[in-house]
Amino acid sequence: MRIAYREHLDNFAHDLIVMCDTVRSIMHNASEALLTVSLESAEDSLSSADALEEIRQRCEDRAVQLLALEGPVARDLRQVVSSIYIVEDFDRMGALAMHIAKAARRRHPEHAVPDQLLGYFKEMARLVDEMGEKTRDILVDPNADVALVLNEDDDAIDDLNEYMLTMLTMREWTHTTRAAVDVALLSRYYERYADHCVNVAARIVYLTTGLSTDEYREKKERDRADADMAARFAELERQFSHRGNQRPPL
Secondary structure, three states, X not given: OHHHHHHHHHHHHHHHHHHHHHHHHHHHHHHHHHXXXXXXXXXXXXXXXXXXXXXXXXXXXXXXXXXXXHOOOHHHHHHHHXXXXXXXXXXXXXXXXXXXXXXXXXXXXXXXXXXXXXXXXXXXXXXXXXXXXXHHHHHHOOOHHXXXXXXXXXXXXXXXXXXXXXXXXXXXXXXXXXXXXXXXXXXXXXXXXXXXXXXXXXXXXXXXHOOOHHHHHHHHHHHHHHHHHHHHHHHHHHHHHHHHHOOOOO
16 A cells, blocks of 8 residues: 555656746747747647646646555655645646747747847746756755755846836837837746746745745754854864873973
C-alpha cells in the first residue's frame, strides 16, 4: 500500500515538471512572437492550451486522490498541498504567456510595441526564461536556498515594469494610445509571470523547511549570526588556551 502511495506522489511530482516544461514552451513561443513578429510562434504558443489543461486536470485528480483516499501526514501532506498551489501558479503563468501571444497575433504583421522598446521586452523575456529554468531545477531537486535566488530575478523584472510605466505616465509619449495600452499590458504580463515563479519558489521553501520564505530567511540570518559568534568564541579560546599553556619565564 505504501509503495503505491509513494508512486502516486512521484507521479504528481513528475506532472509538475511536465507542466512547468509546457508553460516554459508557451512563454518561449509567445516571446518569440512578440519580438520577431512571428505569427507561427504565436499560434504554437496558443495551440498548447489543451495540453496545459489536460495536465492541470490530471494534477487536480491526483491531488484529490491523495488527500481523500491516502490521508497524507507531515512532509507528505506539505508536498500535496504545495503541489496544489504550484499547479494553480503554472496555470496562471500559461494564461499570461498566452495573453502575450494573443497580443502579438492581434498586431501582426506589425510589432505590438514600439521598436525602441523592444530591447526592454527582450530583456524581460530573457529574465523570465531564466526564472522558468530555475523553477524547473527546484522542482527536480527541491532546495530552499536556490529558491530564494528567484526573488532577486523578480526584482529585476519589477524594475523594468516600473520603468515602462514611468515611460508611459511621466514622460512625453510620442506613440499611439493603442501602443501605450499594449506596452502597459505586456509589461504587466511579464511581471505577473515572474511573480508566479516566486510563488512556486515559496512553495518549495515551505515544502523543504516547513517555513515561509520570510521565516526561512530570518532563520538563515540567525544561524549565520550564531555561527559567526561561535567562530569568534572559538578563536578567543584558542588564543587564551595557547597563552595558558606557555611556561612563565624563570
